[in-house]
Amino acid sequence: MRIRCPYCGERDLSEFAYWGDGGYVRPDPHAHDPEFAYYTAVYLRDNPAGAHAEFWYHGIGCRSWLKVTRDTVSHRILGVEFAGARR
């Protein structure tokens, strides 16, 4: 697998670390029933067969966190962007 880091260019899988469901949003700690909100956010994951938005970390590279859209059946990369707002 090769991921095109928006900063470094296309790089081999071995430079990246994976962190799962890219839909993760840290819940508002002041929300109603924060414990349930955190439980849901931390433990329940999107796990589709097909297009999946996910976090990848270019740790052996520019250390950018990326949001990669990837097909979990074909492993084809459908899109890559910086996970955070570009500074």
Place this chain on the structure above:
Amino acid sequence: MRYSLFSLLRQSLVGHRGWQPVWRDAAPKRGYDIVVIGGGGHGLATAHYLAKVHGIRDVAVLEKSWIGSGNAGRNTTIIRSNYLLPGNNPFYELSMKLWEGLEQDLNFNTMVSQRGVVNLYHSDAQRDAYARRGNAMRMHGVDAELLSRAEVKRMLPFLDFDNARFPIRGGLLQRRGGTARHDAVVWGYARSASDLGVDIVQNCEVTGFLREGDRVVGVSTSRGDIRAAKVAVVVAGSSSRLAALAGLKLPIESHVLQAFVSEAIKPFIDTVVTFGAGHFYISQSDKGGLVFGGDIDGYNSYAQRGNLPTVEDVCESGVALMPAISRARLLRSWAGIMDMSMDGSPIIDRTPLPGLYLNAGWCYGGFKATPASGFCLAHLLARDESHPLAAALTLDRFGAGRLIDEKGQGAQPNLH
């Protein structure tokens, strides 16, 4: 026909014309008491124990492809009960006990081979962690021995003890651990269940659930709707997909784990060995192939195949541990889709939907659990209460913070 040396000899005289199909390739009926989705080891074992222990025979096992096509048919076949935590340890020991009587229970040689499992340690801290685990095992009556470096050397003189980057300092041995012939486990359970009246339906993919309000009352499949009082999802790597059909999200990610086999060679290693300073474990199959594996690739996947970084990692670790395998040739590599749970331990439980039951989260260690998993799920389905030895394996433990996290990695499935 009962299998025995006698029946084999008799058949050899008549050109083996008398053998029957090992299991009936059934067509689905309109309804069953219980429908088990997934014709892997766990689904078939569930059906076997439902019929045999609980007398519930109006059962169908629905398999989208051929039975054993999933992880049951592609795992590295290691069985052991060397767990640390009280939520796991007695459950896996139940499984080990069932393995020990499986051939007789099924009248099928599943080649359970208690050749021993050695986990190597390479530091004092690792030794102490293994001692803690070994002690927990012993407290439950499970066999465990903490081996010194010299003892390991006597057993496995060809490991790289001195020159390696991480010297071997000893190991934790479970002699009763070992391997079993994975396909035979599938076929043996299928044969027994089928003989007891269970329908094994292949090429039957579940595509949805029949609902009456919240209650699940059956499934829709590629071969029509099938009603059932109870439906159990036992689909390992596909758990999240099935759950999604029922509108549920699970604490599970599906990950790809590769496995490898070498060309067949004469007996080379007669125990199961796991490396403690890298991801690598190895055993030798009865056919002679060195069967080995390592870490998961680390990303979500349903592809049943992996990539080169893991291949390299596994081979580097293997050669670091056993420099002699460098010249053995890798024959084939493949992969399976693992249901990696958020604490690395499984789930056998009801779901929030009445009538729907879940057996999932087996990670890379569910083969050894096959008998106990089927046994405990059958218990849950038949009695509507958890088997005491599987009582901790609940779905709500994540919300409640009662995790069973052997590795202490937290909610990061690819680190378990």
Place this chain on the structure above:
Amino acid sequence: MSGRRLPKGGLIARDRLLRFEFDGKKFEGFAGDTLASALLGSGVSLVGRSFKYHRPRGILSAGCEEPNALVELRDGARLEPNTRATVAELYEGLRARSQNRWPSLGFDLGAINSLLSPIFVAGFYYKTFMWPARWWEKLYEPLIRRAAGLGRLGHEADPDGYEKSHLFCDVLVIGAGPAGLAAALAAGRSGARVVLCDEDFLPGGRLNGERMEVNGEAGSSFAAKAVAQLRAMPEVTLLTRTTLFGVYDGNTFGALERLADHKPVPHPGEVRHRYWKIVARRTVLSSGAMERPLVFDGNDRPGVMLSSAVRSYLNRFGVTPGRRAVVYTTCDDGWRSAFDLIGAGVEVAALIDARSDVVDSLLTEAKRHDLPVYRGSEVVGTHGRLRLSAISMREAGGRSRRISADLLSMCGGYNPNIALSTHLGSRPQWDADLDAFTAGTLPAGMAIVGAAAGEFTLAGALKHGAAAGLEAVRALGFSATSAPKFSVEEEVPASNKLMVAPHGGAKAFVDFQNDVTRADIELAAREGFRGAEHLKRYTTLGMATDQGKTSALNGHALMAAFTGRATADLGTIGSRPPYTPVAIGALAGAHRGSMYRPVRLTPGHEWARAAGASFVESGEWLRAQWFNAPGDKDWFDSVVREVKGVRSSAGICDVSTLGKIDVQGGDAAVFLDRIYANLISTLPTGKVRYGLMLREDGMVFDDGTAARFAENHFVLSTTTANASRVMQHLEFARQVLWPALDVQLSSVTDQWAQFAVAGPRSREVLAEVLKDAFDCSNAAFPYLGCAQFAWRGRTARLYRVSFSGELAYEIAVPAGAAEECLEALKQAGAPFDLIPYGLEALGVMRIEKGHAAGGELNGTTTARDLGLGKLMSGKKDYIGRVLAERPGLIDPNRAVLVGVKPVNAASRLYAGAHFVARGTAPTLENDQGFVSSVGYSPSLGHWIGLGFLNRGASRLGERMLAHDPVRSGDTEIEITTPCFYDPDGERLRS
């Protein structure tokens, strides 16, 4: 003895004689031979024994698909089992042995299995050996294992070197037959970066094995010229002896180059294999086709050979595999072998074609050669003990005939070699015209050409190869003018009919190596293993070292026939990497032995070595475990001496391995408040504070310190083990969770050498070292101070923190100044008997102080479990705050950190022991917790430990058992507070 070397011809170097040994007998061959061709040329046809029945086996093929002729090559630590003689290149002094036989190849006792074959049918072992259960491991399984397996693998370490390399190209061409050569020429001429690889040592594919011409010259000469042209192109890389073994995601390919397998041993400094990781924008798969054997009784006897192999031996190696041949075919292509044999002066006793209809041109040519032709006929048996002496056939009319022959050339048509098209999961498709599976959906960017695409004519292979090469470079934007043109004689595409053996039984082999017969397939059908995959797993069809290259389709066609289905509906088994077996060592490359994983050395490493350090692995790092001093009997003495030295005077310890992270920016303090459970923003400049990080699930993640050097500048320390994970975590928080904050992070672990200077005299030592650079008096620099200043022209940092519990400092200097700093400390410390101390002493002292470390920070403990609940700030949000309050995490019954000491002061403690109340049975139900760390405390004069005990905080003083059946048995212990030494912390503030 019947094969022999022809007087002339072939692509061998007849002037380069090579001597070799097989089973101890001496033979000769030529450079350019394979072991197989050299054996055939020397009249050897019995080469091995089969897996299960130990049937005598010869040489079936001339390529990588060989199932029979497997040998043990080389000796000693270089022993290589299961080496295919058909691809092993001959070298001077080669030594090979047959395998899976005892006592000898000619007389093998294992052949008794053959007599038992009526019992040893597919899957027989599932039905028996179940009683008595204990006998499986003791008797049956060892017997099966000893009988199974082929060659032996030694237990010695492999002495050869290996390496990995990376290769990037525009177009990768896999296979250098006519199709691949044409593709590479077309693509290469555009100037694109082209890689052409072939597993053979001689590029050219079938051109080398056939008597076909291209551009008016011999095919092999054409190939040689094409190769020369390619070598002259600067951007073309030609890799021979290189097998493309796997196709992976992202246009990544794995290939294995064998650099030294054709030599007695690798040259000094030469690696045996190079594993290439290739990234190609476009690929042309030109891997050719593989011939299908025919299934009939006795088709495995030495002397029965694939017809394309017969031609390869004749034309490429100048060897005839027999003296009197029969040719058996279901396709036109088989006829070629008859004509080539005749051309080489070999008698062809008969040509047997299972078809009734054969094109006239073939019949005419047969007539010209006086070749007896039997149409609509079949071979039904073979004869001979260790090699073929005759065949039995049945003529169209039903008449039987026996023909003596020592060579049977068989051709059942060809299968496109599409393995590599399926590695990404695509399923092959049935091509009814071709009667074979062809590639399904191709991996993105791949084109398939030549025989691999079912294009079986030479003209077609060249033309389509060139077109594909051209198209690939054009698609990449290279301006390529036109495809190279080749002139060849037009051929009519030959028929490729798949004819399933209508009869034959337990001696009609489908999978030669695994001894799977036609009867086994019938049995599998009867027992319900009817799909291709179940068939494979039940009978082991296609699971041998050749992975079904010659057997799979025949087996599937038979199963289809037995169950009344079309072969197309049955499908075929999936192929997986590697395409042919690859040495495990090649995939490990150079990362073995001491180079297995990186070694990290601290800047004080050499200094410590000189000071007598003994090092230990700590993750990637090597750290000083203790220092051997004169008078130390063993490590225990050293550790005790070091602890005493520190506690009584002063010591230094290299703590450079701790992770160090520099945090700057306007929001640095806000950021760190969210990262740590405790408040950081209130820390004044010039102060350092202990910091506890949780994971979002509420468990403790890491601990360390945060030092504030300026309003917007912090330096964090992390544990050695978690350094990179903490960095990743902080980057996630910075980039993903709170991108609006103004925070900048740098890892500075490698920049700084850091040394703990600990002990009651440490201030005096330090004052001497720092002199005017910094005032480290208690008044100027109290406990938990931090400062940065210039020392000998470099920037230095000083932290007043203590892990040992003594008055202590950590001094950080740029890594390049490490030795200078250590020397300065040593000199300044001499009057105080300052000693260096290692990890063990550090560990003992932290246990004495009750500080949590590795054994306690195991990912399953909460801050409260560690007695650090008071650090969890109620004034702010931070990672882990919410989920730390889940019922299971605040359960009063949880095990919490306690101290442990033996009731009998002479007893030793062991980490990993479990707590059990006295008088209760040591069962899981009665398990109360465990000992997590232990050490011998010289300060107290007995062993001490830390552990986690259920409701431990309320059980101080309780006596229990430390239950350790795997090591030390039971030890009576007393529960204490975790802190054994200076609980009020007076020493570290002094």
Place this chain on the structure above:
Amino acid sequence: MMEPHAAIAEIHIEAGEIRQVVRAMARRGEEAEFARRVRDTFALELPSKPERVCREPVAVVGIAPGAWLVMDSGFSSSLMDRLKAAAGTTASLCDLSDAYVFRRVAGEKARTALAKLVPIDLHGWQFPVGSAASTLAAHVSVLLWRLADAGSDPCFEIGVPRSYAGYIYEALAHAATTTR
């Protein structure tokens, strides 16, 4: 530690000339202003991608979005001080002068040897003079860039975290030895 001046076959490995290294990170929203100030003071254009620009004795390499490694091959004055003066509050600066060991790898076969360590394309078309990368070498995270050619041969500079230097040197030496 690395042995400088190992000359194996057509590959020359020698110590780099970098003396001072500062990692500079633009403060939030200040990237353009920081770039302007660097341009004014050092007459260098901050690269917005992984590239190396140089005006002797100072060179700048882009290593991450908003982050650069600034290097000085002289000792004459403190690079940190000069950068601090130039940047003011527009950037955070961090001294990494001792964090890396730099080696130059040059010669006809330099690329061949390096290809055994790093998984990136070093071909002249893809990695021309001035290209830079943060990447992997033999399991270690390294920096790599291409300097001006040495004669007709390419010349690369590799920056290895100091603690790994010995290991990487050994891997590099092995790669060079087996390169014919």
